[in-house]
Amino acid sequence: MQMQAHVNVDDSATRAGPEVMSPEPGGGARLARVRKLLLSPDLALPLLVLLLFVATALLEPSFLRISNLQNILRQMSVLTVLASAAAITIISGGLDLSIGAVAALSGVVAATVMVDHGVLLGVLAGLACGAVVGVVNGGLVARFDVSPFIVTLGMLSVASGTALTVTGGLPVYGLPTSFTNPLGYQKILGVPISFVLAFITLLLVAALLAYTRFGKYLYALGGNRTATTYAGVPVRRYITAAYVASGTLAGLAGLLLTGRVAAAQPTAGTGLELQAIAAVIIGGIALTGGSGRARHAFYGVALLTLLSNSMNLLSVSSNAQLLVTGLTVIVAVVADRIRRK
Amino acid sequence: MNGQGSGPAPQVIAALRGVHKRFGNTVALRAVDLELRAGEVHVLLGENGAGKSTLGKVLAGIQAPDRGTVELDQQAVAGHSPGHARQARIEVVHQETTVVPQMTVVDNVTLGSEEAFTRLGILDRRGMRAATIELLAKVAPGIDPDVRVEQLTGSQRHLVAVAKALFRKPRVLIFDEATAALNKQERSLLFDVIRRARDEGVAVLYITHHLDEVSRVGDLVTVMRDGAVVAECSADVPEDQLVEHIVGRRVSVGRQPVEFGSVTGAPLLELRDVCVPGALRDVSFEALSGEILGVYGVGQCGVNELAEVLAGALRPDSGEVFVQGRVRSRAGVSAALKNGVAFLPGERGRAGIVPTLSIQDNISLSNLHRLTRWGWLRPKVTGGYAEREATRMRVRGGSLRSGITTLSGGNQQKALLARALGCRTPVLVLKDPTVGVDVGSRAEIYDALRENVRQGMSVVFLTADLAELLVLADRAVVLYRGTLAATFSGTALNEENVLEAALSATATLDDEATS
Numbered sequence: 001m002q003m004q005a006h007v008n009v010d011d012s013a014t015r016a017g018p019e020v021m022s023p024e025p026g027g028g029a030r031l032a033r034v035r036k037l038l039l040s041p042d043l044a045l046p047l048l049v050l051l052l053f054v055a056t057a058l059l060e061p062s063f064l065r066i067s068n069l070q071n072i073l074r075q076m077s078v079l080t081v082l083a084s085a086a087a088i089t090i091i092s093g094g095l096d097l098s099i100g101a102v103a104a105l106s107g108v109v110a111a112t113v114m115v116d117h118g119v120l121l122g123v124l125a126g127l128a129c130g131a132v133v134g135v136v137n138g139g140l141v142a143r144f145d146v147s148p149f150i151v152t153l154g155m156l157s158v159a160s161g162t163a164l165t166v167t168g169g170l171p172v173y174g175l176p177t178s179f180t181n182p183l184g185y186q187k188i189l190g191v192p193i194s195f196v197l198a199f200i201t202l203l204l205v206a207a208l209l210a211y212t213r214f215g216k217y218l219y220a221l222g223g224n225r226t227a228t229t230y231a232g233v234p235v236r237r238y239i240t241a242a243y244v245a246s247g248t249l250a251g252l253a254g255l256l257l258t259g260r261v262a263a264a265q266p267t268a269g270t271g272l273e274l275q276a277i278a279a280v281i282i283g284g285i286a287l288t289g290g291s292g293r294a295r296h297a298f299y300g301v302a303l304l305t306l307l308s309n310s311m312n313l314l315s316v317s318s319n320a321q322l323l324v325t326g327l328t329v330i331v332a333v334v335a336d337r338i339r340r341k
Numbered sequence: 342m343n344g345q346g347s348g349p350a351p352q353v354i355a356a357l358r359g360v361h362k363r364f365g366n367t368v369a370l371r372a373v374d375l376e377l378r379a380g381e382v383h384v385l386l387g388e389n390g391a392g393k394s395t396l397g398k399v400l401a402g403i404q405a406p407d408r409g410t411v412e413l414d415q416q417a418v419a420g421h422s423p424g425h426a427r428q429a430r431i432e433v434v435h436q437e438t439t440v441v442p443q444m445t446v447v448d449n450v451t452l453g454s455e456e457a458f459t460r461l462g463i464l465d466r467r468g469m470r471a472a473t474i475e476l477l478a479k480v481a482p483g484i485d486p487d488v489r490v491e492q493l494t495g496s497q498r499h500l501v502a503v504a505k506a507l508f509r510k511p512r513v514l515i516f517d518e519a520t521a522a523l524n525k526q527e528r529s530l531l532f533d534v535i536r537r538a539r540d541e542g543v544a545v546l547y548i549t550h551h552l553d554e555v556s557r558v559g560d561l562v563t564v565m566r567d568g569a570v571v572a573e574c575s576a577d578v579p580e581d582q583l584v585e586h587i588v589g590r591r592v593s594v595g596r597q598p599v600e601f602g603s604v605t606g607a608p609l610l611e612l613r614d615v616c617v618p619g620a621l622r623d624v625s626f627e628a629l630s631g632e633i634l635g636v637y638g639v640g641q642c643g644v645n646e647l648a649e650v651l652a653g654a655l656r657p658d659s660g661e662v663f664v665q666g667r668v669r670s671r672a673g674v675s676a677a678l679k680n681g682v683a684f685l686p687g688e689r690g691r692a693g694i695v696p697t698l699s700i701q702d703n704i705s706l707s708n709l710h711r712l713t714r715w716g717w718l719r720p721k722v723t724g725g726y727a728e729r730e731a732t733r734m735r736v737r738g739g740s741l742r743s744g745i746t747t748l749s750g751g752n753q754q755k756a757l758l759a760r761a762l763g764c765r766t767p768v769l770v771l772k773d774p775t776v777g778v779d780v781g782s783r784a785e786i787y788d789a790l791r792e793n794v795r796q797g798m799s800v801v802f803l804t805a806d807l808a809e810l811l812v813l814a815d816r817a818v819v820l821y822r823g824t825l826a827a828t829f830s831g832t833a834l835n836e837e838n839v840l841e842a843a844l845s846a847t848a849t850l851d852d853e854a855t856s
Contacts, residue, residue, distance in 0.1 A: 230684055
């Protein structure tokens with residue numbers, strides 16, 4: 001039925017078009033435009049999220065309870081920050097697999113410092129820890145031209161190992177309530193504070209990408225690193241900066257993670273990097289770099305979190321949930337590929 | 342003439358009859374006839390883009406001719422393919438070496454010939470190794486047969502590729518620019534190998550642009566120009582006659598000769614004894630304010646490496662680069678740009694445009710640090726800047742906000758030139774500035790360069806296009822195998838002189854004309 005409609009559009013375009021010579025390109029272009037619009041992340045994803053929202057609400061009314069909605073937002077907060085981090089490196093044509101592990105390490109470092117020296121120093125230590133790891137990642141990738149995949153995969157292990165070693169594998173407890181209360185359950189106008197913080201971070205990253213020179217250089221690097229180098233952009237500096245930004249954001253995610261559960265677990269970040277990267281890809285940011293916006297990462301986070309929440313409410317087993325998440329990623333990548341053709 | 346002397350006329354093993362081949366708008370081969378006879382070394386000579394390599398590829402079945410036939414053993418072959426070529430035992434040694442770095446010398450040499458050494462599905466590795474060693478002793482003595490190829494030098498790898506071709510007992514052997522990677526000693530060794538193969542009855546096609554190699558290795562020489570065969574003669578004709586054939590009676594293109602004495606500006610860019618291992622040896626020259634300096638070379642003459650050095654992307658092993666009298670100490674393109682040298686790379690698609698960015702962003706990319714405040718973009722400022730630069734360069738296309746790939750090749754190149762000129766540096770270096778650029782845009786690019794030079798800029802362009810060199814350059818530097826072979830200006834800057842220097846390096850350094 002839909003196919004039929006397309007054909008009709010084609011026909012009228014050909015007849016109406018002044019150039020009878022080439023019906024093929026005109027009709028093809030029209031068709032491509034329709035397809036592009038339908039697959040555009042700014043239309044398709046919000047629609048999909050809405051659809052999922054309505055469907056779950058119809059199937060399971062308890063979904064609409066305020067407490068559940070607040071829970072969803074709280075669940076989204078850590079992933080939102082990590083997905084922003086992933087978006088930065090992916091847009092620059094790189095990849096940072098260490099963000100989950102760095103979040104855990106930063107959480108451990110922040111908690112340890114916080115217990116003895118107060119909240120402010122703890123928070124700064126956590127962010128600094130992420131930034132330092134970012135410097136190492138970025139320095140290695142930029143200076144020695146090694147594959148970011150390998151470097152950050154190694155760093156994933158290094159960060160996990162460090163977190164486990166420092167804590168002896170045990171969670172760090174005894175955090176000040178002035179840290180855990182706001183991040184754990186307090187709200188502003190009914191919205192969890194952790195989500196407010198995450199959303200502000202997302203807006204900042206969006207501004208960084210869209211309105212700054214740094215952002216423009218990241219897109220240029222992801223689009224064509226060789227050309228960007230020859231254009232005289234200090235490429236190494238900006239690649240390093242991308243990983244520092246990614247690491248620092250991972251540190252922030254670690255703080256949110258620690259505050260939410262009121263303890264720093266050395267293994268808390270396991271698998272988060274994959275969820276964040278999946279969210280970025282689902283959102284329509286190309287893994288090849290050079291395109292995509294921060295809001296796209298947010299669409300992906302919303303979709304993944306909502307999907308997981310609704311499956312929980314509908315008592316889908318966690319094993320099956322894993323399967324669904326995987327399929328979502330694959331479908332998203334294929335859709336992305338088709339859209340870019 | 343062909344070293345065989347008496348006996349029956351040598352048999353034609355492979356031949357091309359009336360072969361045409363075009364790539365897009367470029368005609369690579371037009372009505373080419375060629376015969377390769379057993380026991381004869383046939384040299385194919387011509388400058389860049391004359392169609393030599395295409396001809397070799399047609400013979401090897403890699404490229405199908407648009408018209409005309411390929412004959413093997415006096416039989417026309419329908420649908421000639423690499424498979425046919427193998428059956429007819431036509432082997433090619435390419436310009437770029439085709440060996441597998443992770444495999445040993447023995448495995449490389451015998452690669453593809455395993456069938457002859459297989460009994461009941463089992464490889465006779467010992468026999469393969471013995472046969473390889475026997476062959477290597479002739480072709481490349483001193484290469485360990487069991488070492489992995491990645492541990493060999495470039496020229497040794499090339500000799501392994503030669504051994505690989507010989508191992509298959511070819512009847513036709515094609516060498517495509519085979520000596521580019523070899524030193525003097527290795528070259529004479531290769532010539533010995535070629536002569537021995539010829540004496541064993543192999544038909545050899547030797548593709549080169551080095552004049553001096555013609556008489557050293559060849560029996561016959563065919564000269565190509567612009568895709569056509571222009572002469573076929575004995576290999577012992579004098580070199581100057583060959584140069585005439587290569588150049589032809591092509592009319593000199595409308596160059597605008599500068600009145601001598603107008604180029605009296607200060608040197609803005611100076612190279613002193615620049616060396617890059619394997620590419621450049623003691624290259625020194627200066628580029629003056631108010632002149633366009635062309636750099637020309639054929640084949641692996643070091644032009645690519647020189648461009649990288651000038652751009653700042655490659656740090657010379659020794660020697661110095663001075664910009665406006667100050668030595669350049671830091672490496673990197675961005676440092677060079679700060680230092681006063683803007684660079685427009687060749688290979689627009691790979692190294693020039695950022696395909697994901699808009700025309701406007703591509704133009705402003707090099708100058709973004711001046712267009713932003715505290716790191717924040719100012720869309721109006723950037724847009725206005727891109728608009729001005731695009732208008733100045735007459736970039737024609739849709740909105741400046743649309744993607745750069747929506748522009749034609751010529752307009753893309755103009756946008757990239759706008760990017761480089763927008764930096765307002767004293768020196769501009771361009772590599773192959775008009776490859777894939779239409780005639781109209783080409784003229785606009787040349788005009789823009791001349792205009793900037795009038796205002797005191799120094800433009801250096803490196804090109805493989807002789808016509809471009811002659812049209813655009815006030816002065817030209819010619820490279821030959823990594824050294825500076827000659828400098829020409831005024832009336833001495835003509836096709837004959839440049840080609841002679843680029844092909845045989847017989848010209849001397851002080852060949853400057855004073856008119």
